[in-house]
Amino acid sequence: MQLYWAIRELMPIGGMFVDCGANCGLMGLLARQYRQARVLFIEPHPRLAATVEANIRLNGFGESCELAQCAASDGDGEVEFYEDPEEDGSHSIHKDWSGGMRLLGKVKCARLANLLTEKRVTNVHFLKIDTEGNDLAVLRGAGDWLRPESIEMIYVEGSREREAICTLLESSGYIGFVRAWKNRRDAAQKQRDYERGGRVSLFMPLREKRGAQSVNAAAGDKTIQGEMLWCGKDSPTAGHLTELATK
Numbered sequence: 001m002q003l004y005w006a007i008r009e010l011m012p013i014g015g016m017f018v019d020c021g022a023n024c025g026l027m028g029l030l031a032r033q034y035r036q037a038r039v040l041f042i043e044p045h046p047r048l049a050a051t052v053e054a055n056i057r058l059n060g061f062g063e064s065c066e067l068a069q070c071a072a073s074d075g076d077g078e079v080e081f082y083e084d085p086e087e088d089g090s091h092s093i094h095k096d097w098s099g100g101m102r103l104l105g106k107v108k109c110a111r112l113a114n115l116l117t118e119k120r121v122t123n124v125h126f127l128k129i130d131t132e133g134n135d136l137a138v139l140r141g142a143g144d145w146l147r148p149e150s151i152e153m154i155y156v157e158g159s160r161e162r163e164a165i166c167t168l169l170e171s172s173g174y175i176g177f178v179r180a181w182k183n184r185r186d187a188a189q190k191q192r193d194y195e196r197g198g199r200v201s202l203f204m205p206l207r208e209k210r211g212a213q214s215v216n217a218a219a220g221d222k223t224i225q226g227e228m229l230w231c232g233k234d235s236p237t238a239g240h241l242t243e244l245a246t247k
Contacts, residue, residue: 001187002179002202003027003128003155005194006229010153010237011035015125018042020072020112020138021157023089025052027128029059037126038064040119044071044081044107045091068115070108073134074141079109092132113143124151130227136161139168146172148232157227165228166206174230175238177203180245201244203229 007030011017014036019028022043031037039061043049049069056065071079071093082101084090090098093109116124124145129135135156145151146168154174158165166176180201181187190200206228231237 001191002181002227002229004030005191005200005202006153006155007031007126008034010240011037011126014038016040016121016123018116018121018124018127020128021130021132022052022067023048023130025055028052028065029055029061031126032059032061032065036064039066040115040121041065041067042072042115043067043069044093044109045083045104046107048088048091066119068110068119070110070115071134072112072115072129072131072138072141073109074111074137076110076114077108078106081105081107090132092134094133097133111141111143112138113141113145116142116145123149125153127151127154129154129156131157133160135159136165136168139165148173148235152231152235153237154230155227156230169230173233175233176206177229177231177241177245178206179226180204199244201241203241204245205242 007027011031017028017031017037017039019025019039020042022028022041025041028039028041032039041052043052049067052067056062071081079093081093081104082091082095083104084098084101086100087098095101129138131138135158139146156165169176180203181190190202194200
């Protein structure tokens with residue numbers, strides 16, 4: 001839900017959305033539909049990549065949307081790819097990502113920086129990373145792109161190597177936010193309020209002050225769960241999210 005909100009609330013009209021780990025392409029399609037974004041879909045699974053291509057064609061988005069059928073990472077070449085027969089959103093280059101993974105074969109692998117250059121991307125307004133355990137490698141593969149001047153916002157699942165992800169992004173000039181809802185009931189209420197036109201906060205800062213003590217609520221705190229949203233430390237987006245979180 002918070003990714004859906006972030007696209008609608010924060011993505012600039014006509015901006016560049018990179019859907020890394022696109023699955024069937026839903027989030028990139030939403031960015032195109034709601035924000036008229038240009039979209040680069042990155043998806044290695046052959047069947048899901050074919051679904052993305054079909055969705056682009058059926059929606060008439062061919063002039064603004066493009067697919068790179070490969071696994072984004074920190075190196076170029078080929079990599080073994082594993083399929084989860086029970087969960088269509090859990091395919092991964094990591095055999096141990098979930099139980100029952102089976103080898104699908106090898107897929108193309110490419111550094112994110114090289115993909116962006118190859119597709120003639122000049123800047124990214126919103127990068128979504130959901131790569132089933134490979135998120136840190138994707139960020140490392142961004143190379144010199146990993147700065148707010150080149151990639152303005154990053155939404156990352158961060159289910160694995162979370163501390164290293166936080167350290168890398170903070171050292172690259174970003175500030176992080178995590179989901180602000182407590183449970184599904186709270187999330188549903190916030191969603192209803194938002195759809196009715198209310199101003200809601202779906203994210204809270206990773207670093208927050210409680211009294212006089214500065215608390216790092218980031219990497220090592222197991223009570224902080226869920227996907228993370230990152231933007232430039234002094235950006236208008238950071239200010240907007242911080243303001244919403246205080247209401």
